[in-house]
Amino acid sequence: MKIGWGQSGEKLEYEHILLPDALAFLNRIDYHFGEKRIELLKRRHTFNEQINHGPSFLNETKRIREGDWTVSRIPKDIKEMAVQKKLLRGLHLEEHVDGHLASFYDFTNHFLRHNHYFYLPTIENALEARLWNDVFVYAQNDQRLPLGTIKVIAVINSNAAMETDEILYELKEHCLGVQLSKISRFEGGLTSFMNIHSVVRETCEKRRALVFDNRTAEITHT
Template sequence: MSAGSHTNEIPRHRVLAKVEGPLKPGYETILTPDALLFLADLERRFGRARRNMLEYRQDRQERFDYGELPDFLPETAHIRNAMWEVAPIPPALRDRRVEITGPVDRKMMINALNSGAKMFMADFEDANSPSWANIIEGQINMYDFARDQLSYTDTARGKDYKLNDEIATMLVRPRGWHLEEAHITVDGRPMSASLCDFGLHIFHNGKILAEKGIGPFYYLPKLESHKEARLWNDVFNFAQTFIG
């Protein structure tokens, strides 16, 4: 490009994530331009690290298959040898005597939250068939829950479902690091399903849940090393800074 020339292209860091799936009524509540920009930022910052980590996971498994045994890392000895403690447990998580899990289906979420259990893990992965509709409608349900407007009417049975005054504390389980969301792409590549689920949830609901003292809480599935946990920590730190 010659000096003084210009382009109408949006700078790369301002290009939104691209929605490849169909847009049904209500999806615009979740797939807002700002939310898609946040997803793009997450994928561009952490997508390569995730892919490298998955390669490391495979290499590590091959070493184990050939007889190598898990061991502690010398470079983390200072952590194991030091005197330290984790942050206090939030009040909402102190009583976890009974926990249940289930999909992010609207009626099933209401029933689970009303079940009398202390905790309900809303699962975007194993308990949920991760179709495009189920993922986005699950996010809509999370959005409504955070705003005290989660209800459901079964027109066939003429029955209304709503939350009781006392409900379970909700944990959200995003999909694992190994999965991708093909219906949302960033720079032509399907984005991480983990970052998609987490990103949409915390972007829309994080502040509201924190102000109420009921979250956001996440159950992170299928971690295989400290590197994978550390990557999540980096994601959390970035999200907190981005959202404020």
């Protein structure tokens, strides 16, 4: 067993060596999605510059915001699922485990141990949500599991709040809902956080998704 540290300083434990079948699966994930991840990280700077000029909804995704759709039905065992969720390391982290990207390693290590419920950190835009969704679809097909077996809570920061609709849409077969990251409470002050929280909650209510409220450490139905 190898010990490492998560994004918030918590201790993480994981198997140091994957079995051959798991390693082959991880290699396939790296092959299909590694370059796309690098491309998206390069675009983060552009996204952040646009946000610095003032947050706004994207014109090119207007049809998603105005569309009549919801996330997939929330399972009845949601409370049990919340306890079982595993935290993945973010796509933006360059940390590697045995030569593999830590976020994909974490996913492989848990997914192939039949852990299908995850906290998905920290999503900054809908394209990153789409990449994770593509990984989930590929993994479920690879293992011959039904679409939607994987369920996630997407952790987003304040920059991504204006894309809550789009993030839920990209993950709609797999997403239970969203949680605002803890750092969002310090970005722009309390008033700004409350406004952002209101946008997220209203969007989740419309899309029949859940909001994980880190101020009260509870999952609330909207």
